Amino acid sequence: MKFIHLSDLHLGKRVNEFSMIEDQEFILKQILGIIDAEQPEAVLIAGDVYDKPVPSAEAVALFDTFLVGLSKRRIKVFVISGNHDSAERIAFGSRIMNSAGINMSPVYDGEIGPVTLTDDYGKLNVYMLPFIKPSNVRVHFPEAEISSYTEAVKTAIDQMSVNPSERNILITHQFVTGASSAGSEEMSVGGTDNVDVSVFDGFDYVALGHIHRSQKCGSENVRYSGTPLKYSFSEANDHKSVTIAELREKDNLKLKFVPLQPKHDMAEIRGTYNELMLKSFYEHTTYRTDYLHITLTDEEDVPDALARMRQVYTNIMKLDYDNTRTRNNSVLQELEDIRSKAPAELFSEFYKSQNGLELSPEQAKLIDSLVAEIWEEGK
Numbered sequence: 001m002k003f004i005h006l007s008d009l010h011l012g013k014r015v016n017e018f019s020m021i022e023d024q025e026f027i028l029k030q031i032l033g034i035i036d037a038e039q040p041e042a043v044l045i046a047g048d049v050y051d052k053p054v055p056s057a058e059a060v061a062l063f064d065t066f067l068v069g070l071s072k073r074r075i076k077v078f079v080i081s082g083n084h085d086s087a088e089r090i091a092f093g094s095r096i097m098n099s100a101g102i103n104m105s106p107v108y109d110g111e112i113g114p115v116t117l118t119d120d121y122g123k124l125n126v127y128m129l130p131f132i133k134p135s136n137v138r139v140h141f142p143e144a145e146i147s148s149y150t151e152a153v154k155t156a157i158d159q160m161s162v163n164p165s166e167r168n169i170l171i172t173h174q175f176v177t178g179a180s181s182a183g184s185e186e187m188s189v190g191g192t193d194n195v196d197v198s199v200f201d202g203f204d205y206v207a208l209g210h211i212h213r214s215q216k217c218g219s220e221n222v223r224y225s226g227t228p229l230k231y232s233f234s235e236a237n238d239h240k241s242v243t244i245a246e247l248r249e250k251d252n253l254k255l256k257f258v259p260l261q262p263k264h265d266m267a268e269i270r271g272t273y274n275e276l277m278l279k280s281f282y283e284h285t286t287y288r289t290d291y292l293h294i295t296l297t298d299e300e301d302v303p304d305a306l307a308r309m310r311q312v313y314t315n316i317m318k319l320d321y322d323n324t325r326t327r328n329n330s331v332l333q334e335l336e337d338i339r340s341k342a343p344a345e346l347f348s349e350f351y352k353s354q355n356g357l358e359l360s361p362e363q364a365k366l367i368d369s370l371v372a373e374i375w376e377e378g379k
Contacts, residue, residue, distance in 0.1 A: 001041050001042065001117065001119045001121075001124055001246070001247055001248075002038065002039070002040040002041055002042075002244065002245070002246040003040050003041060003042040003043065003044055003169075003244075003245055003246075003247075004031075004034070004035060004038065004040045004042070004043045004044070004242060004243070004244055004245075005044050005046065005207045005223065005225040005242075005243040005244075005245055006031070006043065006044065006045045006046070006225055006228065006242065006243075007045060007046035007047055007048065007082075007173070007207070007208070007209030007210070007224065007225045007226070007227070008046075008047070008048040008082070008209055008210070008212055008225075008226070008227040008228075009024065009028075009045070009048065009049050009050075009063070009227075009228065010024075010048055010050070010051040010084065010227065010231060011024055011049060011050050011051065011055065011059040011060075011062050011063055012050055012051045012052060012055045012056045012058065012059030012062075013051035013231060014051075015231055015232070015291070015317065016291075016317035016318055017317075018291065018315070018317055020229065020231070021058055021059065021062065022263065023229055023262060023263045023264060024062060024228075024229065025062055026262070026263040027228045027229055027260060027262060027263070028062070028065075028066045028069075028228075030260060030261065031228065031242060031260075032066075032069050032070075032073075034242050034258050035070070035073060035075070036073070038244055038258070040075060040244065041075060041076060041117070041119065042075060042076040042077070042078065042117065042126070043070055043075060043076070043077045043078070044078045044126075044169070044171050044207040045077070045078065045079045045080070045171075045209075046080060046082070046171050046172065046173055046207045046208055046209030046210075046225065047080050047081055047082025047083070047084075047085065047130065047131055047172075047173030047209035047210065048082030048083065048084045048085060048173065048209055048210070049063055049079060049081070049082070049085055049090065050063070050084060050085055050086075050089075051084055052084065053084070053085060053086040053089070054086065054089075055089075067097075067102055070102070071100055071101065071102060074101070075101070076101050076103070076115075076117065077101060077102045077103060078103045078105075078115070078126055078128055078171055079102070079103065079104050079105065080105035080128050080129065080130040080131075080171050080172065080173060080209070081105055081130040081131060081173070082130070082131050082173040082209050082210060083131045083173065083186060083210065084186065085131075087105075087107045087108065087130055087131075088107055090104055090105060090130070091104055091105065091106045091107050092104075094106055103115055103126075103128065105128040105129075105130045105171075107130075108129075108130055108132050108136050108137075108140075108156070109140065110137070110140030110141065110156075110159065111159065112127055112128065112129060112156065112159070112160050113127075113160075114126060114127050114160070114168070115128070121167070121248055121249045121250075122166075122167070123166050123167065124166075124167045124168075124169065124247065125162070125163075125166055125167065125168045125169065126169045126171065127160055127162070127168065127169065127170045127171070127203075128171050129153070129156055129157070129170060129171065129172040129173075130172075130173060131172075131173040131174065131210070132152055132153065132156060132174075133149070133152065133193075134146050134147065134148065134149060134151065134152040136152070137152040137155050137156055138152075141155055141159075147369075148372075149174065149175075149193045149194060149195050150194070150195050150196045150199060153172070153174060153195050153199050154199045157170075157199055157200075157202070162202045162203070164202050165250075166250075167204050167247060167249075167250050168202065168203045168204055169203060169204060169205045169206075169207065169247070170200060170203045170205075170206045170207070171206075171207045171209075172206065172207075172208060172209070173208070173209040173210050174193070174195045174208070174210055175193050175194055175195060175210050175211065176194070176195050176196075176197050176208065176211075176217040176222070176224075177194040177195065177196050177197065178197070178217065178218075179211045179213075179215060179217055179224060180211070180213050180215055181211060181212075181213070182211065182212035182213045182226075182227075182231075182232060182234055182235045182238065183212075183232045183234030183235070184212050184227075184231040184232030184234065184235065185210060185211060185212055197217050197218045197219075197222055200222050203221070203222075204221060204247055204250060204251070204253065205221050205222075205223075205245055205247055205253060206221065206222040206223065207223070207225070207245075208222065208223060208224045208225075209224070209225070210224070211224045211226070212224075212226055212227045212231065212232075212235065213226050213235070213238060214226035214240070214241055214243065214257070220253065220255060221253055223243060223245075223255075225242070225243040226238075226240060226241070226243075227240065228240055228242070228260055229260075229262055230262070230265070230266040230291075233266060233268055233293045233317075233318070235266065236266050236267055236268050236293070239259060240259070240260045240262070241257040241258055241259050241260055242257070242258045242260060243255065243256075243257060244256040244257070244258060264289055264290055264291050264315060265286055265290045265291070266290060266291045266292075267286075267287060267290045267291070267292055267293075268292070268293040268294075268295070269287060269292060269293075269294055269295070270294070270295035270296070270297060270322065271296070271297060272296065272297050272298050273296055273298055273302045273305060273309075276294065276296075276309070277309070277312060282312065282313070287313060288312060288313055288314060289314055289315060290313075290315060291315045291317050292313050292315060292316045292317060292318075293317060293318040293319075293320075294309065294313070294316055294318070294319045294320075295319075295320055295321065295322050296319065296320070296321050296322070296323075297321070297322050297323060298321070298323065299323045299324060299325075301321065305319060306319050342371075343371050344364070344367050344368050344371050347367055348364065348367070351363075
């Protein structure tokens with residue numbers, strides 16, 4: 001069975017105050033073209049359909065159009081909610097849509113049964129596990145020891161009673177330990193939401209969402225598809241694609257990646273104002289329409305630089321300077337250093353400065369557990 005793995009559409013997202021809705025409409029039409037060329041039996045969308053729990057009307061309309069396009073092609077569709085989604089909104093109308101082959105994940109209630117498909121190789125079971133936190137699982141299994149995201153996901157999977165002799169696919173939305181973040185995801189402090197990849201051992205393919213870079217997690221059959229568009233300048237050099245997986249008989253998985261071409265690419269350029277405004281610099285590039293982060297290296301600020309440069313570079317998202325003044329700005333650097341540290345590390349440094357002593361192992365463990373508990377309650 002051939003299926004297309006997508007995730008993290010983030011419909012309705014704004015990047016540096018630029019609406020991405022036209023770019024998203026453009027890329028979804030391109031994905032429909034890829035579906036027409038590849039003729040998959042199913043499409044898996046692994047969460048973060050929307051960028052906000054209460055999405056804009058235009059984001060909802062865009063996803064509706066995409067689902068209608070998939071339905072017209074008479075292929076099975078599986079959609080789960082991610083951490084940016086409202087699980088209740090994704091689940092709305094699911095019983096009606098299921099009859100049309102559009103399977104929307106329900107709100108997690110402790111029980112997840114498979115949707116069973118068949119092909120020339122027999123049964124194939126698709127399990128849909130939306131984004132969950134330990135508190136979501138504890139309420140259904142109060143007797144279980146669930147203090148981490150790994151234990152929460154393992155408990156949820158254990159309840160599925162997966163038959164290892166059959167072909168099984170899991171769609172889920174979590175941060176697997178060791179995955180390479182793109183920088184545009186919503187991550188927890190101190191890595192408290194990490195899930196160990198070993199909990200997925202019983203599946204032939206795991207369609208992951210949450211991390212924005214396409215990558216495998218340990219083995220080829222546990223994968224993030226990544227976002228279809230770049231949502232951060234940390235992704236400027238990434239190459240976006242559609243993940244196509246074909247699972248024949250058990251343990252026979254073939255993967256293919258079809259490149260995506262955005263309406264506007266995202267790029268970073270640097271140089272002096274005069275260098276970047278030379279026609280010979282930009283005339284043979286796509287910079288004039290790309291979403292840009294421009295770093296000027298002039299020692300003196302250029303008056304009205306942003307407005308003047310936008311006459312050439314239409315979509316400048318960010319403009320800053322790299323010169324003697326900015327490099328010597330120790331306050332900004334100190335703030336950046338603070339932002340890069342986990343709360344437990346900051347508390348440890350504060351404790352040492354006040355007491356002249358390092359935290360004991362017992363104290364450090366207590367702080368880690370408190371940080372994890374506070375983070376979970378705040379999400």
